[in-house]
Amino acid sequence: MAKFGELIRQARKDKGYSQRDLAKLLGLDFTYLSKLENDRADYAPKEEAIRALAHHLGLDEEELIFLAGRIPKQEEELLKEHYKDMPVLFRRMRENPEFARKVLREAMNNE
The missing domain is CATH 1.10.260.40 (lambda repressor-like DNA-binding domains)
Incomplete structure (x- = not known):
């Protein structure tokens, strides 16, 4: 990295x-x-x-x-809006690398 x-x-x-x-x-x-x-x-x-x-x-x-x-300023509001969900998302991504790859692949495919 x-x-x-x-x-x-x-x-x-x-x-x-x-x-x-x-x-x-x-x-x-x-x-x-x-x-x-x-x-x-x-x-x-x-x-x-x-x-x-x-x-x-x-x-x-x-x-x-x-x-x-x-964190880019334009993303701060999104994070504040979903602040309760962020720890769960990051923990899940850390604990399950395949889940993280799936989320990132999905995000890349939708751009």
Whole structure:
């Protein structure tokens, strides 16, 4: 499974950016970007920073947001609406990988 830091570091290198160059484009301190790339940041970046990272690095915004451990703002209401069902769903997916694959396959087929 990819890690947030590894993914953005590789994408940054693939695009030819130095940490300082990319940090400047994003309006971040380059030391914070370094911590993100090494999965040593004290906190996950804000959604806006993640979206900017995705934009500059050619990555999928929503996937990067989830990988960073955040939930996209547009999904927050859905989760709040179904907050009682979420623990059951996640527990079931964790306990039964085949169920998880079935749910994900079904979701992919409906897109």
